[in-house]
Amino acid sequence: MGQHGDRVKKALLDAAEELFAREGVDAVSNRHIAERTGSANHSAVTYHFGGRDELIRALIERHTDDTRRRRRELADLLGEDPDLRDLLGCLILPWTDQLASLPRPSWRARLVQQLKAAPSGIELIAMLSDPLVDEVFQRAMGLLSDIPAPVLVGRSWIMGRMVTDVCAEYEARLEQDTIEPNWTGLAYFLIDACAGMLRAPVTTVGDFLSSRSAGTLS
Structure with missing residues (x-):
């Protein structure tokens, strides 16, 4: 995926961690997470992690x-x-x-x-x-x-x-x-x-x- 992909994944993890912490896991959509990073790709979480559970797993393992x-x-x-x-x-x-x-x-x-x-x-x-x-x-x-x-x-x-x-x-x-x-x-x-x-x-x-x-x- 390269350095750009790694930076995008880190940005998504950072955004998800803060949003989940502030608003609760169920209150935050994948789209909201992508928008927080400034990405126009609303399916960025799915693209980079495969799905929501995989994103959460990556956050736990971080x-x-x-x-x-x-x-x-x-x-x-x-x-x-x-x-x-x-x-x-x-x-x-x-x-x-x-x-x-x-x-x-x-x-x-x-x-x-x-x-x-x-x-x-x-x-x-x-x-x-x-x-x-x-x-x-x-x-x-x-x-x-x-x-x-x-x-x-x-x-x-x-x-x-x-x-x-x-x-x-x-x-x-x-x-x-x-x-x-x-x-x-x-x-x-x-x-x-x-x-x-x-x-x-x-x-x-x-x-x-x-x-x-x-x-x-x-």
Whole structure:
């Protein structure tokens, strides 16, 4: 396709990421994305990506190599007997490191938030998830055997939503405010919050969220 085609694809990805983040996945048409890039070819998304699902897949995969590499580095440092905060850090820090590496304003956290609100987006995220996330997550759950399984399922779902939503809110704040980003500080704030929630006393055991899956990050 050549350099021109690569530039067009990048422009389409940039436009889609911002529009999806701002307006929601289902509210943005392929035509709208093409028009945002200044292209008169309203079928540009189909031409360059093959279809909408392929565009979304490309968006999800866009920064995952660096995230997975960072997670592998952290996992290799865990040792045989890591504590809960170390394991949670292996899940959360690669995600916030990715967000910290992006130029401002960034849209990545809000994009993921919107994708998780769209059924097709949830399915694509699940298909492209990092197997190491599941491995680390299961090790973390193994340290919480005293917590009833339905409670752990529910809390892990809340944890995934919380990390995504808090990062999206922080990203939006960075767009509006002239503050110095501190994604690492936010990561440890989230690690503390997740560890506290997962270990919190149990006063009610109910099957409230067992049909939900944990909101892990690729």
